[in-house]
Amino acid sequence: MNLLEVERLNRAFGGQTALHDISFNVGKGQRLGIIGRSGAGKSTLLRCLSGLDRPQSGKILLEGEDMATLPEARLVVLRRRIGLVFQHFNLLTSRTVAANVALPLEIAGMPKALRSKRVAELLELVGLADHASKYPAMLSGGQKQRIGIARALAAHPALLLCDEATSALDPETTESILALLADINQVLGLTIVFITHEMDVVRRLAQQVLVLEKGRIVARGTPADILDANQMAAILPPNLSQTPQDGSHAIVRLTVGTQALCAPLLHTLEQQCQARFALLHTLPSPEGDGQVDVVVQADGLSVSTMNALQAHACAAEVIGYVPAHS
CATH class of the missing domain: 3.30.70.260 (ACT domain)
Structure with missing residues (x-):
């Protein structure tokens, strides 16, 4: 069964096409990588998938509901089914690790006792249970990204969107973050869609791949398909x-x-x-x-x-x- 279905998605800014006729499906528990050069449309697509931007036409069905046409009040609720992991972590420097992870739960109105229990579970999951009282400035880049992942998982999302989640990390740390995401996918059955410009990240994490160029899908398939010499022109x-x-x-x-x-x-x-x-x-x-x-x-x-x-x-x-x- 598909968790996410995108049908003939189009988005333009000031007459400039950003996305043209984008269609794809993502099954429950699947890991999809989206790759392309700067300006290919990756970030615009991710903003549409997260409900932060609306397309001019097309459908984005998340668990059967069309995010492209939902009233704002319902869209706010549906967005809680989506977790976001950012390239530069976006942690609040004035809040502790535990408080950063708890933030989406506070916004959702979860009682404090339940928040504390959930935060402890998540910090254990990402291997940072003993860092709860630290502040972001005291953490390495890899630790910050683990906290970002824990925060994205706080509200039990069905879909995890990752925006260049390893681009700011060194190769060794990248390896550990990709392993963590793969483990989360297996343990939680979580659907992951990530954008990147690194083919090695796609090879290590993706089960299926889309290649974007000038707002269009120019190649799709398994990582092995995309690495084939016949499709190298797309990257x-x-x-x-x-x-x-x-x-x-x-x-x-x-x-x-x-x-x-x-x-x-x-x-x-x-x-x-x-x-x-x-x-x-x-x-x-x-x-x-x-x-x-x-x-x-x-x-x-x-x-x-x-x-x-x-x-x-x-x-x-x-x-x-x-x-x-x-």
């Missing part, structure tokens, strides 16, 4: 050319060991290769063996720079070029 720059032009930037795929991601990889490469790099995507290498493909845009790529890259990485290849303004 690479749309103006990719095989021929370099004056001043164009190279798009380079580097194959590195996963341990390299724990170090400041791009900074190290810039220091050693005398070029500037911008990260586009990370994704598991089809060769496996604990390796990861890192797709970067290189400004100032030369033969000597390419030689340095090949010496630093397990493998390096130019897969195309984009104009200098990209």
Whole structure:
């Protein structure tokens, strides 16, 4: 049975299309990843799914109720069936860990004794039972995100929406947060929809994947489907050319060991290769063996720079070029 059904969703701002004819379903207990570059429509879609924004047309059925057309009073009630996890945690610095987790329960009017019991359960679930009296400034990034997850679960939601929940975290912490989300999905049977720009996050957490580009779904399937070479174009720059032009930037795929991601990889490469790099995507290498493909845009790529890259990485290849303004 589907928990969430989205039918022909459309949203525009000032005549600019943000979402066009978006349709998909998410079953109860399923984990769906939504991936796309900046400006693809991911955040707009998440705002519509959370009831924070309304589409111009289409349906968003959560447990059979259309969020797109519900009266505001009923929509407020239905929103309690949705938990939100944010990229930058959004914890209240003046409240303790326990008070942050309790906030949605206070808003819902739950009695204090029941709130305290629920908060204790949640802190135990996310592995921070001994941090209840601490303040956010005393926590690491991973601990803050665990508190954010506990808060999102406070009101027993049916749907958990995660907005780039691991983008502000280092690789090791990202691994622990993804493991926590997978455990929550299994233990609670909770449906999870998350947006990300990292293919490795999709591979580790998603059961199904949607790829957005310019407000449209351009690919869908399992993580293995999306990683297939035939669908790689959906996550690479749309103006990719095989021929370099004056001043164009190279798009380079580097194959590195996963341990390299724990170090400041791009900074190290810039220091050693005398070029500037911008990260586009990370994704598991089809060769496996604990390796990861890192797709970067290189400004100032030369033969000597390419030689340095090949010496630093397990493998390096130019897969195309984009104009200098990209």
